[in-house]
Amino acid sequence: MRDAVNDWLSKGLKGRSEATLTKLRIITEKHVIVKLGRTKLQDLRADHVDEWLDGLSGKLATRTVRDALSILKRAIRQAQARDLVVRNVAELVAMPTGKEGRPSKALTRHQAETVLKAAESSELNAYVVISLTTGVRTEEARALRWDHVVAWIPERKAWEPVTEAGFKHKRFAIYVWRADRVGGDTKTRKSRRTLELPMMAAESLKQHYARQAAHKLWQYRGLVFCTTVGTPLDAVNVRRTFRRITKAAGLGTEWTPRELRHSFVYRS
Structure with a gap:
């Protein structure tokens, strides 16, 4: 089984x-692999898979158990295509329910205010403000580019990138057209949208742009949110930094960046 899965x-x-x-x-x-890796592919039985799943369901969330079973099914399916085994016994078992996962949650108004305050000294300040006030997905925020941050020019009746128009305007928006996903697309086609920014969000981006310009970070890839050397932000590092913010806000570390979107939706 180890060879088949690998x-x-x-x-x-x-x-x-x-x-x-x-x-x-x-x-x-x-x-x-740790449980089934030593079993010969031809010797694997549905009973073996059932016992394995029962062991997983007692300690893992349903989503993870489902992913593990999917891996096994697809590995055996590929082995079938190569005539290494006749049938896929993983297709013959019932999917058990795992442990209840951590429920999603949203910030209250007071909690949101404390998070915004705690984020002021963080490199993720603009990220937090944008996420909380517009509801963009975290993978959309990580992929946002400066040429998709736009200002409304009344005399031209058009939106122009702030890289050309600057921030001395009254209306701003972001084009949410890309995401940090394979191919760079948003979750669905309908997810492509233009979101007008509240002044709080526009001001945070203005300050963020000034800091980036001072270090010429925007010249690398044009990303709004990036590392100190201009490379894309990693989701793990974003979560880690965000948990430092929620801890500083007195909310502990059991929060994730995606819950900023949940908070926006819940309070809207």
């Missing part, structure tokens, strides 16, 4: 993002 990992995931590959490799190593 063969699928190396050949069956072409075109997937590095984040997806990393996630699947971790699940494979921790929950598939």
